[in-house]
Amino acid sequence: MKKNEKPIYITQPLLPNLNDIELEIKEIFESKWITNQGIKHDLLEKKLETVLNVPNVSLFNNGTIALLTALKALNLPIGSEVITTPFTFPATPHCISWNELKPIFCDIEPENMTIDTDKIEQMITPNTSAILPVHVYGFPCNIKKIDKLAKQYSLNVIYDGAHTFSTKIKNKSIGTFGDITMFSFHATKLYNTFEGGCLTYNTNGLKEKIYNLRNFGIKNEEEVVDIGINGKMNEFQASIGLLNLKLFKKEQKKRSKIKKLYIDQLKDINNIRIPQMPKNTTDSYQYFPIVIKDSYPITRDELYEKLKKYNIYTRKYFYPICSDYEPYTNLDSSSKENLPVANDLKNRVLCLPYYGNLEFEIAYQICNMIKKFGGG
Ligand SMILES: Cc1ncc(COP(=O)(O)O)c(C=O)c1O
Structure with missing residues (x-):
């Protein structure tokens, strides 16, 4: 690649x-x-x-x-x-x-x-x-x-x-x-x-x-x-x-095609998870997050760095989380014991490039890299 x-x-x-x-x-x-x-x-x-x-x-x-x-x-x-x-x-x-x-x-x-x-x-x-x-x-x-x-x-x-x-x-x-x-x-x-x-x-x-x-x-x-x-x-x-x-619906339509491509290409990789939109809800097509499981051979951060080497800038969104920010660390509710899921997911979520003009070829390339680094 x-x-x-x-x-x-x-x-x-x-x-x-x-x-x-x-x-x-x-x-x-x-x-x-x-x-x-x-x-x-x-x-x-x-x-x-x-x-x-x-x-x-x-x-x-x-x-x-x-x-x-x-x-x-x-x-x-x-x-x-x-x-x-x-x-x-x-x-x-x-x-x-x-x-x-x-x-x-x-x-x-x-x-x-x-x-x-x-x-x-x-x-x-x-x-x-x-x-x-x-x-x-x-x-x-x-x-x-x-x-x-x-x-x-x-x-x-x-x-x-x-x-x-x-x-x-x-x-x-x-x-x-x-x-x-x-x-x-x-x-x-x-x-x-x-x-x-x-x-x-x-x-x-x-x-x-x-x-x-x-x-x-x-x-x-x-x-x-x-x-x-x-x-x-x-x-x-x-x-x-x-x-x-006048343009946003067309943009949503284009993003829906990228979403379909991502899902088709990534759905069989069982060491990542693609969060699902609930039934009866229309998607805004704002982000495409994936969750890296423990069984994926490298960490989310390593995947992020590897993709970056190919000039693909994903986002560790949200890392750090707000309870880690200096003004909030002293709150009782910021403790890790209170926020186990958020503290776990902050190290797992990666948002993939997602916009109407993203070329299919590049979206395929991103999926292939995620498969490759995942041992697929
Ligand atoms: C969840 C969330 N809330 C609030 C904001 C703030 O909105 P704005 O940038 O328009 O001030 C943003 C992002 O920009 C956001 O992602």
């Missing part, structure tokens, strides 16, 4: 046609309205409500600020505990901490690496105010069980849906569960606005609160009613969002 001339990365951003971007920019220049709830911003909000099939969408300049704002909008008591998982991007626990709340790490379940709902209850204390589960890699959490616990203990639920753009469960949008769901539109995401994100929610009452918080707490020219932030999406981001809305 020969080394690829060009590096193959985990993803390639979905990019609109440059001429179409030029036309959008021309319109923005003519309107002289660059940011602050412009025409394109409002249009994208409306279109996303339809595409995501949710009653309310609020756009943001990135997913992190969106999540930060979601927690703030729910008025959770300062110092209260929010249960989440360590198997996520740093933004998830950081948003809890920035709101002067305390992240409590709950372990994940081994199959699809979302929060282990059998372990949530034992983490709940009188000081718990919310649960922040992550639909990691696009696998949906056990929403039914989370809903039940939230009702039983009067907790808010905020989903980190950064990886689940357009996912549906039994034909219902994933953005309709819990109190609020956050989606990220970062360049690495299936659907992107270069940087960006949104919140979706059912309660119309949250709209004004989120609107104000996103804009420094400004209600009108003479009233500032909240300690807000600058979370506004500008017109350039929104125009990329409008153009990419």
Whole structure:
């Protein structure tokens, strides 16, 4: 096998046609309205409500600020505990901490690496105010069980849906569960606005609160009613969002072919595992993770290094896990005994290159290398 001339990365951003971007920019220049709830911003909000099939969408300049704002909008008591998982991007626990709340790490379940709902209850204390589960890699959490616990203990639920753009469960949008769901539109995401994100929610009452918080707490020219932030999406981001809305389904279709190829080629290697999307769930096609078992002849890290030598850049996503980060190591819930599954899987998961323009030939090459290094 020969080394690829060009590096193959985990993803390639979905990019609109440059001429179409030029036309959008021309319109923005003519309107002289660059940011602050412009025409394109409002249009994208409306279109996303339809595409995501949710009653309310609020756009943001990135997913992190969106999540930060979601927690703030729910008025959770300062110092209260929010249960989440360590198997996520740093933004998830950081948003809890920035709101002067305390992240409590709950372990994940081994199959699809979302929060282990059998372990949530034992983490709940009188000081718990919310649960922040992550639909990691696009696998949906056990929403039914989370809903039940939230009702039983009067907790808010905020989903980190950064990886689940357009996912549906039994034909219902994933953005309709819990109190609020956050989606990220970062360049690495299936659907992107270069940087960006949104919140979706059912309660119309949250709209004004989120609107104000996103804009420094400004209600009108003479009233500032909240300690807000600058979370506004500008017109350039929104125009990329409008153009990419026309392209994301085609991108998903192309990724579905890569997924099929990967599964066909890798399914018979019994020392790796391919996590499965649950029945009745549509895939967002955000990531393609594989799990390296003990019986695989080399470790995940060795496989990662070997592929890198061929210019194939996979991702040890998530390694380290959030409970390993310096600001969180002193939490009781960060102990290895509390998080055995997350600590095991952090050394096993490898996300393979996954994007619509990935050449089949290269996808085959990646599979052949995984087979070869696995002794196949
Ligand atoms: C699970 C998760 N949550 C939150 C974020 C933060 O989103 P953003 O980059 O749009 O701020 C990301 C990734 O980028 C993510 O993967």
